[in-house]
Amino acid sequence: MKVLLTGGAGYIGSHTTRLLLEKGFTPIVVDTLENGHREAIPSEVKFYNGNINNKELVSKIFIENEIGAIIHFAGYIEAGESMKDPLKFYNNNVSNATTFLKIAIKNNIKKIVFSSTAGVYGQPKEMPITELSPTVPTNYYGWTKLFFENILDSCKVYGLNNICLRYFNAAGAGYNLGEDHSPESHLIPLILKTALKQRESIKVFGTDFPTPDGTGVRDYIHVLDLAEAHIEALKLLDKGITGKYNVGTGKGSSVKEVIDISKQITNLDIPVIETPRREGDPAELVASTEKFQRITPWRPKYDIKDIIQSAWNWHSSNPQGFK
Numbered sequence: 568m569k570v571l572l573t574g575g576a577g578y579i580g581s582h583t584t585r586l587l588l589e590k591g592f593t594p595i596v597v598d599t600l601e602n603g604h605r606e607a608i609p610s611e612v613k614f615y616n617g618n619i620n621n622k623e624l625v626s627k628i629f630i631e632n633e634i635g636a637i638i639h640f641a642g643y644i645e646a647g648e649s650m651k652d653p654l655k656f657y658n659n660n661v662s663n664a665t666t667f668l669k670i671a672i673k674n675n676i677k678k679i680v681f682s683s684t685a686g687v688y689g690q691p692k693e694m695p696i697t698e699l700s701p702t703v704p705t706n707y708y709g710w711t712k713l714f715f716e717n718i719l720d721s722c723k724v725y726g727l728n729n730i731c732l733r734y735f736n737a738a739g740a741g742y743n744l745g746e747d748h749s750p751e752s753h754l755i756p757l758i759l760k761t762a763l764k765q766r767e768s769i770k771v772f773g774t775d776f777p778t779p780d781g782t783g784v785r786d787y788i789h790v791l792d793l794a795e796a797h798i799e800a801l802k803l804l805d806k807g808i809t810g811k812y813n814v815g816t817g818k819g820s821s822v823k824e825v826i827d828i829s830k831q832i833t834n835l836d837i838p839v840i841e842t843p844r845r846e847g848d849p850a851e852l853v854a855s856t857e858k859f860q861r862i863t864p865w866r867p868k869y870d871i872k873d874i875i876q877s878a879w880n881w882h883s884s885n886p887q888g889f890k
């Protein structure tokens with residue numbers, strides 16, 4: 568089956584492209600390359616350089632290829648930036664994506680998997696977070712994702728079925744690919760860049776949370792486990808199953824633990840600066856993935872050490888990221 572990946576040259580999309588190839592699918596990628604990397608897409612994969620809001624380009628993609636399903640990764644991801652320039656996020660994550668949907672529907676597409684986020688839950692009161700937890704995002708990025716989930720649900724009237732995967736913290740690397748966001752805001756690459764002396768120190772925001780060591784706890788999920796979850800989501804859509812599913816490991820790691828493991832793995836000095844909590848940062852965000860695991864054989868294979876080791880393998884051999 569031909570699967571169109573929007574944003575497939577980005578971090579999670581490029582890993583999923585490789586896994587799809589490995590599993591016998593035919594991935595096709597459309598990406599502006601604004602935040603993605605051409606080198607991350609193998610030469611045998613058909614690549615369209617452009618915006619998903621470009622009606623001619625997107626129509627051409629559907630005409631030239633018999634697309635069986637879409638995985639929609641394209642979007643802006645920086646929660647902090649969304650608070651400074653919310654319309655940039657609404658415009659891309661909602662308007663552009665809706666323009667794209669209209670063309671997909673016109674071309675009779677029936678299946679779409681959407682990259683949603685744990686950010687839709689905001690500051691949940693109960694851990695682990697289930698899909699029944701209230702959705703009250705604390706930043707505009709999270710709101711754009713929640714709106715688009717709702718827009719997708721409305722498209723069932725056109726026969727377009729969706730699965731929204733609510734990712735927790737994607738991390739790690741595989742297939743000689745890695746995480747190379749610019750600017751980078753994710754903890755693990757920032758720690759590893761500090762080990763490589765590309766940054767002076769790593770800031771720990773808050774050491775007085777009600778967690779075992781006082782630092783924030785998050786659920787880190789290996790990007791290869793995430794990629795596998797997309798394959799399972801496609802299989803669910805084939806069976807007519809839709810819905811919203813958390814994708815995490817169900818285990819939390821604190822910032823301090825992540826730094827300590829990184830020190831062990833890199834065997835390098837990682838200077839830390841402790842600073843006060845950032846406003847709105849929850850103490851703990853850990854997924855319940857029971858819902859997804861009840862209906863699929865998907866289980867996360869990698870733990871936090873595997874994640875950091877794989878990220879380090881890539882960062883230490885590609886200190887400047889993608890060329």
Ligand SMILES: NC(=O)c1ccc[n+]([C@@H]2O[C@H](COP(=O)([O-])OP(=O)(O)OC[C@H]3O[C@@H](n4cnc5c(N)ncnc54)[C@H](O)[C@@H]3O)[C@@H](O)[C@H]2O)c1
Binds near residue numbers: 579
């Ligand atoms: N990285 C995470 O931890 C995480 C967590 C939760 C959800 N997500 C979601 O997963 C998806 C992928 O995240 P990522 O970390 O791979 O981000 P990324 O920035 O590496 O990838 C996104 C890709 O989309 C492309 N893009 C953006 N707008 C586009 C447009 N209008 N048309 C065509 N291409 C466009 C970018 O160039 C980039 O290659 C995003 O939707 C993000 O919101 C990521």
